[in-house]
Amino acid sequence: MILTPPAHARPSWLPLRIFIGSGLAAALLLLAHGASVVETLRLLIGLPVTSEALDAAHPVSILGHSAQTLLLMLAAGLVGFSGAVLVTSLTAPFGSTGLRLASLLGRLMAAIPAGAAAWIWLGWWIGDRSGTVETLMPVRPLGWEANFSDILARLWWREAAPLLWLSLTCMGLCLHTLAATLANASLADLQHGLVGRGLARSRIRLQHFTPLFWPLWQRRLEAIGFPLLIVVIPVEQILAYPGWGGATFAAMQSGSPQSIATCIYAAGALMAAWTLLVGLLRPHTSPALAVLDAPRRAALDHRHQRDARQTRQFGILVNGLSALLCAAVLLIWMLRPSAFASLGAFPQAAWQADLNTLLQILGIALLLGPLLTALRHTAIATSLRRFALLESLAWSPIVLWAMGLSFGSGRVVDPATALGLVGGVILAVELEACTRRAQARGYLSAARVLGASPWRAWRTHALPSWLQELIGTLIWLAAALWSAWFLIQGLGLPEGFGTDPSLGGEMARAAGDALQTRTPLLTNSLPAALSILCLWNLSRIILPSDDF
Amino acid sequence: MRLLRLSLALLPVIAGVVTWWAARTSTQVRKDPEGHGLTIMLPGAMPLLNPFWQSGEIERQIVDLLHQPMVRIGQEGHLQPGLAAGWGWSQRVTCWFANADIARSAAEHLQSLDADRWIEWQLDEVNPQGTELSLKFASPDPSHPDAVLRELASFDPLPIDFIRVSAQDQMRAFHAHFLKTSVEQGQIRRTWFDADHTAEFVISGTPGNAVEEMRQYYESRPDIGAQLTLLGRVAALREPVLEFRLKPDATWPDKTPVTSADAAATARYVIDSGWPVPNHESFRQIQSLDTPQPDRLRIVYRDFLGAALCGWVDFPILPASWLERNPPDTLLASLATQVAPGAGDYQVTARRGDALILDPKNVESPTPPRLRFQAGANDFVTQAGFATRTIDVFWPPLDRLAQLRQNPDARIVSAPPRSRLMVVWNTHHPALKDARVRRAFLLGTDRSALIEDLVPGAGGLHDGVFKPDLWYTPATPITPHDPEAAAELLDAAGWLTDVTTGLRKRPEGTLKINLLTTAGNEQREALARLLATQWNKLGAEVEIQAVSWDEMIDQKLLTREFDAAILGFDFETSWDQLPLWHSSQARPGGLNFSGLSDRQTDLLLETLRTTFNPDAVPAIAEDLQKRLTQLSPVLPLFTDLQPAVLRSSLKLPGPMPDSRLTLRALALPPEADKPTPAPHMRLPEKEDENLTTPPPTAPIPPPMRLPSDDEPVPPPPPPPPPVEPTADPPPAPKEAAPGS
Incomplete structure (x- = not known):
């Protein structure tokens, strides 16, 4: 979970919008760094497919890197989705509790900072098990092995190592999506009706429920591609996999604007391809929705509210347990530091610096989000709304753009500000959707008809839910952006970009020792992961019915 | 549909199992149990x-x-044969006479002498060629030819002048033009260019003719700014000759044999291109490179530099054909795409x-x-x-x-370490001119702490001036850190501690040192700070001055306007230390930055420079090391180790x-490096050579040999054609022959 675009605000013609958006972002980056218009146009028409400042060991162009990564992502998506289906199927018989547990498991798999988990796994696998990772090993010509199965094993393991990690992340995201939507959907009455008609359960799932949920799942599967694309960067860099992620990391470290712009442009092409391919997976439609007649919809709303209460209670329980665990660890750490002597000192300075950075990111998002929402209600913006520019922006890999703007030589903004801007855009889209939902409920119109003033009608009937959505979205954004912050710091800023303490930086430093000892890495990554989980759960408590 | 669902559910399980198998197999395959x-x-x-x-x-x-070099340093630190199966030094002495008859008479006179005298003189060959008489001595010892030259004095050999021409412009082009127009060009026997602006000529003929012609030529071109200097006049030209015999089984990767032409071409390549190979100074002294046979390489030097052999130590030899295809200006580009073939x-x-x-x-x-x-x-x-x-x-x-x-x-x-850091003292500094003070700083410097602070695990201590672990390097004990002894030495030198400031003082002032270091080099600057801290504890007031490298060399060290400077030096295999410590180099502009001037050291340095026998080097090197340890012109800090x-x-x-x-x-097993019984090898006897070496491709005029008692004297060889001066010719030893 780095940052998932709002699924409810998916614009039409999404692949084309993403591709054009990435081209414009790349052009903006180049122009900001003093490139000529001709050079920028060359980029936009795809000419400067360059490997300048990329990994010199990979002479293949960036398009080749991107194609390799796309195949990897698709394979990871397939395996991850299959795993999620399997786990969901296994937990579904236990009802909503089982599904919520599966959803929590999905979060755990997706929310732990990718880099830290990968390092810890690698450290264990290589350091303790003396296991190999083909891409990390010295070059060995094929044919060294005695038989074909050895060659096959090497070739498969070379691709499977990044696939394994990406599949786990993807499975977490898919599992959360599937389980959460099913857990929050009140389908019991519908299911009873269908069962009463004598339909088999498998047929009900396949021919009624799946088509019912597929439009939502499809949007979420499309959205999963975006955090997956960000996770690809550390995974490929850590595993030295010759794909787009490794090339992007090299480009960011080199600080070459042209290389970064090319990678962003390629990222747009990657995501366009991902959304296009996921969009093609449209199953046959079924008139299942027709069974949801009006009286039953009202009943479902009632059940929905009841399930939301249960979800909130579940979230409180999980968060409370997490908070208790954190408090216990901190207490023991403060009272008996010798108990953790092997773990090293608690990174207090880094923790404080990261908290300040988080507040800075949220502050910018909190200022920019409502401002953009307000601007969208101006006359000009209303006429432009049909182009869904803000939604398009939110559905573009803007986290990547932010990183590109932050890393390039003569960078445009610092990483925290860039992330704040990203958060502002997402927040604006969410607030817009929230406002529309409040307006669509009819409470406001009814209150106005009964004589309430516009302000009173808004304050009484819309503001509470609006504020709830604002706070919930903001906390969810905090979790997402903070994980992105850890990623940026963990990747390591190029030299000359400052060395402020941060948990991500500490993680990167501890990663060097991961083969011998994993405890320093664990010490730094655990609070980061726990804080992200707590924030995420907090957002679920505030907004139990939403499925971020 | 059921099958699809089953496949979908089993896909991650199957992927996981296959991945586990692949990871395990890959790990096992990578173990390389057979030790490939x-x-x-x-x-x-x-x-x-x-x-x-x-x-x-x-x-x-x-x-x-x-x-593969001609000669390498073995794992035990001794000279070992590389491509060369053997090598040896000899000496060539050349005289010129008024005409060919006199030269032949002089040769016949020597031939008529008793065989015992040839043996006493170590005279091997007498070879008259026109007006030139060439004598070959088995030893490079410059004292042997003296007696022979006394025998030849009655034949009135023509005097030999050494002329040095310095110009502001390219000398080679002007000299080539001069040769085209010169009437007396035949009198120029040797030519040697030192860089592009200086040349030295050996001229022998009617006294003054060629020199005067040269003077007039350059004076008529004042824009060149040439200056002619007569360096000396002798009766005979002495040149040391190094001769290598190549191994017969040495081949290139394409299985073609390595020949002496390859070695000569490699040396010429380096001389022309100016690559800074180790001991490159010895290559500058090469007068000519001859390849009389495919397995023979003969190098004539212009100066009696015993360590010239070290120029060939670890000097890689490349195929002549490859060097011809890859001229120096394209070498780097070629190496980016290919690896130079080696033996x-x-x-x-x-x-x-x-x-x-x-x-x-x-x-x-x-x-x-x-x-x-x-x-x-x-x-x-x-x-x-x-x-x-x-x-x-x-x-x-x-x-x-x-x-x-x-x-x-x-x-x-x-x-083994390749370079070392040291503090060079200016021995003319009012305080540092006292060897006791310099010694006190050595004792008072905790060099182990410096290593620990700056390069933990990557620095070593070595107090000698010679490269460690060579056969001639004396075992020099490491001077321990002893602040008490340092304080005693300073007290003895009159530098007493001021109880108020803690600094050491004498009536003329405080013990104050300006320490130069290289600006922009963080490690050197940190080292200077650490040294200043340690020396402060000794009572010295240290002022650190960071200057650029060029400024340090040109404006500080070469002009001797410094107190102490941190310098790094590469170790060289050569045992010739004269440029660094001899009093002739102590003047501004010389490389003896410390300004050390000590007669005993000079004698040892001069002896070492002219020592050709590697077996004789250790004893002299040990004496020199002891003397330098006493004088302490530098403070050795630490050597580099690359762990x-x-x-x-x-x-x-x-x-x-x-x-x-x-x-x-x-x-490689150590046996591969020591097929030689002794570090110093000699060329095999001529009888042995004839068994192993192919006959020369071109007939060589038989030199005059010492006739045995029962052997008739062979007729003299026909007079050779006049030798034209080569475009880029040879020598000019600077010492005048005794008796000339």
Whole structure:
């Protein structure tokens, strides 16, 4: 979970919008760094497919890197989705509790900072098990092995190592999506009706429920591609996999604007391809929705509210347990530091610096989000709304753009500000959707008809839910952006970009020792992961019915 | 549909199982149980493998495996044959006479002398060629020809003038033009260019003619700004000659034999291109390179420099044809795409991006291992490779050394040091001119602490001026850190501690030193700060001055306007230390930065410079080292060590201390390096040569030999054609012959 675009605000013609958006972002980056218009146009028409400042060991162009990564992502998506289906199927018989547990498991798999988990796994696998990772090993010509199965094993393991990690992340995201939507959907009455008609359960799932949920799942599967694309960067860099992620990391470290712009442009092409391919997976439609007649919809709303209460209670329980665990660890750490002597000192300075950075990111998002929402209600913006520019922006890999703007030589903004801007855009889209939902409920119109003033009608009937959505979205954004912050710091800023303490930086430093000892890495990554989980759960408590 | 659902559900399970199998199989395959070779992870990028200049010690070691020098330093620190099966020094003395008859008469006079006198003089050959009489002596000892020259004095050999011409413009072009127009060009016997603006000529003929003509030529061109200087006048030209005999079985990777033409072409290549090979000063002294036979290389030097042999030590020889195809200006571009072929023990079998594979050239028993080099990996990848036993050797960053020392699977080794850091004292400084003060600073400096602070694990202590671990390097004890002794020495020198300031004072002032260091070099600047802190404790007031390298050399050291300076020097195999410590170099502009001027040291340096026998070097070197230790013109800080990590379970070809482990020692058994019984080799006797060497391709006029009692005197050879001066000719020894 780095940052998932709002699924409810998916614009039409999404692949084309993403591709054009990435081209414009790349052009903006180049122009900001003093490139000529001709050079920028060359980029936009795809000419400067360059490997300048990329990994010199990979002479293949960036398009080749991107194609390799796309195949990897698709394979990871397939395996991850299959795993999620399997786990969901296994937990579904236990009802909503089982599904919520599966959803929590999905979060755990997706929310732990990718880099830290990968390092810890690698450290264990290589350091303790003396296991190999083909891409990390010295070059060995094929044919060294005695038989074909050895060659096959090497070739498969070379691709499977990044696939394994990406599949786990993807499975977490898919599992959360599937389980959460099913857990929050009140389908019991519908299911009873269908069962009463004598339909088999498998047929009900396949021919009624799946088509019912597929439009939502499809949007979420499309959205999963975006955090997956960000996770690809550390995974490929850590595993030295010759794909787009490794090339992007090299480009960011080199600080070459042209290389970064090319990678962003390629990222747009990657995501366009991902959304296009996921969009093609449209199953046959079924008139299942027709069974949801009006009286039953009202009943479902009632059940929905009841399930939301249960979800909130579940979230409180999980968060409370997490908070208790954190408090216990901190207490023991403060009272008996010798108990953790092997773990090293608690990174207090880094923790404080990261908290300040988080507040800075949220502050910018909190200022920019409502401002953009307000601007969208101006006359000009209303006429432009049909182009869904803000939604398009939110559905573009803007986290990547932010990183590109932050890393390039003569960078445009610092990483925290860039992330704040990203958060502002997402927040604006969410607030817009929230406002529309409040307006669509009819409470406001009814209150106005009964004589309430516009302000009173808004304050009484819309503001509470609006504020709830604002706070919930903001906390969810905090979790997402903070994980992105850890990623940026963990990747390591190029030299000359400052060395402020941060948990991500500490993680990167501890990663060097991961083969011998994993405890320093664990010490730094655990609070980061726990804080992200707590924030995420907090957002679920505030907004139990939403499925971020 | 059921099948699809089942497949969908089983897909992650199947993928997981297959991945587990692949990971396990891959790990087992990578273990390399049969020991196919060594995998070596290089720090940084893959080196260019330039045979003539290496950017670091690791590249040097790889080049050492690929290329074979004429002579190398063996693992025990002795001279060992490389491509050369043997070598030896001789001396050529040349006289010119008024006409060919006189020259022939002089030769016949020498031939008529008793054989015992030839043996006493170590005279081997007498060879008249026109007006020139060439004498070959078996020894380069300059005293032997004196008696012979006294015998020839009655034949009135023509005087030989040494003329030095310095110009502001390119000398070669003007000299070529001069030769075209000169009437007396035949009198110019040798020509030698020192860089582009200076040339030295050896002129012998009617006194004054050629010199006057040359003077008029250059005076008529005032824009050249030429200055002619008569360096000396002698009766005979003496030139030391080094002769190599090549091994018959040495071949290039394409199996063609290595010939003396290859060695000569390589030397000319380096001289012309100016690559800074080690001991390149000795190449500058080369007057001519001859290849009388495919396995014979004869080098004539212009000066009696005993350590000139060291120029050929570890100097890689390349095929002449390859050098011809790759001129110096395109060498770097060529090396980016190909590896220069060498006659070393290993050859490149694959080079791809960041990977390089070397295989032993000759399959022997035990077979040397295949060496796989990998570059461009980050620290984590390197550690991963070592942990999974897929990397056997790597060079860790210094901050990881402490951790690696605790790893039982890692053995920390290092190659012999290649350079050292020192503080050069200005011995004319009011305080530092006293050797006791200089010695006190040596005693008062905690060099181990400096190493620990700056380069932990990567520095070593060595107090000698010579390269460590060579056969002639005296065993110099390390001066311990002894602040009390330092204080006593300072007290004895009259520098007493001021109780108020803690600084040492004398009536004329405080003990104050300005310490020069290189600006922009963080390590040197940190070193200066640490030294200042330590010397402050001794009572010295230290002012650090960071200047650029050019400024330090040009405006401080060469002008002697400094007190103390931190300098780094590369160790050289040569035992000639004269440029660094001789009083003739102490004047501003010389390389004796310390300004040391000591008669005893000068004598030792001069003796060492003209010592041709490597076996005689250790005794003189030891005396010189003792003297320099007493005088302490420098404060040796530490040498560089490049620690490498070696898998401790690796079986080495032979015993080797951790401080001297190189790739060669790791790959090749020590027996391969010592087929020679003694470090100093001589050329075999002529009878032996005839058995092993092919006949010369062109007939060589038989030289006059000492006739035996029962052998008739052979008729004199026909007079050779007049020798035209070569375009880029030879010598000019500077000392005048005794008796001239």
